[in-house]
Amino acid sequence: MSQEQLPAALPAYDRLLEELRIIRRPGLAGLRGADHPALRAAALAGGFCGGPDDIPAGIEALLKEAVRRLGEGDLLGRAAAHTFGLLPDRRGAPAPDRRKSAAAVYGVTSERFRKHQEPQVLQQLAEAVLTVLREPAAPPVPDLAGGGPQHPPRRFDAVAVGGDGTVTLHVSPIELLRDIDILVSSENVYLEMSKTFRPTVSGALRLAAAVRDPSGEIVDDVLVRELGAWLRTHGRPGLPVRPGTVVPTSSGELAARGVRRIYHAAVATPYEEGYRVTPSSIARAVSACFALARQESEQQGTPLTSIGFPLLGAGRGGLDPVLSATWLRWAVRDELAKDPVRQVHLVVRSRAAADAIRGL
Structure with a gap:
């Protein structure tokens, strides 16, 4: 260019x-x-x-x-x-x-x-x-505190998902979002997070949540540590969970960005040549995320009202992004009909993906 x-x-x-x-x-x-x-x-x-x-x-x-x-x-x-x-x-x-x-x-x-x-x-x-940078960013938002214009991650207005439900569509790395109570990470059924250098949602959230020393070295791999504790508590180390299972952890260092919880959605099943993701596991995971948000809100006495979903299974899981988006929209539509208090955000990495979703 x-x-x-x-x-x-x-x-x-x-x-x-x-x-x-x-x-x-x-x-x-x-x-x-x-x-x-x-x-x-x-x-x-x-x-x-x-x-x-x-x-x-x-x-x-x-x-x-x-x-x-x-x-x-x-x-x-x-x-x-x-x-x-x-x-x-x-x-x-x-x-x-x-x-x-x-x-x-x-x-x-x-x-x-x-x-x-x-x-x-x-x-x-x-x-x-x-x-x-070829994809245009959202215009700067004036900083009323006098610190100059701020440049948030790219964001689109509400997108209808059917019925009265809408989602807010973002074009941004998921780890750079702010003030969303829950971010959802796409995992395999063994709840093994991606390596931090992988260009995946799981790897990005793992790195962003980790505690690092001044040189940048990880000293507490928070999400992996808490997932490991969950697996031991539930007798699942080395064993798969049912596709669609969702496991909560803290948000680690992402708490500084207003993120309170990470929900790990197990949707990808490993096999010899890669991963397999069935669309029905996406629907189960979305339903489980809503149910878990209600449960944790009641237990903690503080509402968890906003949830950010990536295109589950559309990265290394190999699922077609449009198919992932379609099932996400169907599942979110059904859940919002029952639980309209939740605010849903859908996060994608490219403008092309956003345009495809808006056209569904």
């Missing part, structure tokens, strides 16, 4: 490339200690952060999305993930170690990688950032 096609507020390719070169050495752990105006502008314009305090996390989320666009199975994507420490065990690694790991992706020495492959990796990552 040429620079002339970009909105004026977005950074130029050359500036993005230069800042990627600068942050390569300190890595993600150094984002908070220095200003990177082009990457900051990109994260804000793309809806990856909601204000100044979120900028380091927003830049990290933007780079992860850009790596996803390059392809986690592609040499460029894998090398970029290693170069910037976007993998859970490489985040705080020294720059020479990260470069060595990236070089190993290509099967070359660190010095050859530095001279030949690394420049291409950085160039393609800058291009991928601009590709992510």
Whole structure:
């Protein structure tokens, strides 16, 4: 995409490339200690952060999305993930170690990688950032407290789901949403969360909820720890649960964003070549989420009124996104007819997915 096609507020390719070169050495752990105006502008314009305090996390989320666009199975994507420490065990690694790991992706020495492959990796990552930004973000919202305009994750108005029910449709990484009581994570039937470097809802929520030390290393994998406790309590370690089962945990560090609970919906059944998701398990999971929200609201004495759903099973689960959205809408419509007090949010990663959902 040429620079002339970009909105004026977005950074130029050359500036993005230069800042990627600068942050390569300190890595993600150094984002908070220095200003990177082009990457900051990109994260804000793309809806990856909601204000100044979120900028380091927003830049990290933007780079992860850009790596996803390059392809986690592609040499460029894998090398970029290693170069910037976007993998859970490489985040705080020294720059020479990260470069060595990236070089190993290509099967070359660190010095050859530095001279030949690394420049291409950085160039393609800058291009991928601009590709992510092709989808327009919502306009800035004035900050009445005087702190300047805020840039929330992209959001659409209410979308009808049938009857009197509506959902609010967001185009945003789910972990960057604010002030939604419950976020739903799509899991397999063994309740094994995705790795934190995977471009999945499960992996993103796991990373966002984890407690990290100043260097960025995870010191408490909150959601995995609490799921493990649930499995032990219910006698299910190493055993599957019924598809559609929903297990609650705390929200860990996401509590700072106004998220109070994470509901883990077991919808994907592993098999030899991947995962299998049946649409009926989505309907069961939605019903279970509503029931659990009512139960926990009564037990805790504080209403849990808002629930955010991703397209369950449409990531690594392999279910067609439109089919997932269709069953979600049917299930939500039925639940809202019985429980109209709940406010439902549907979260997708791309404008194309949002447009498809609006057209259903």
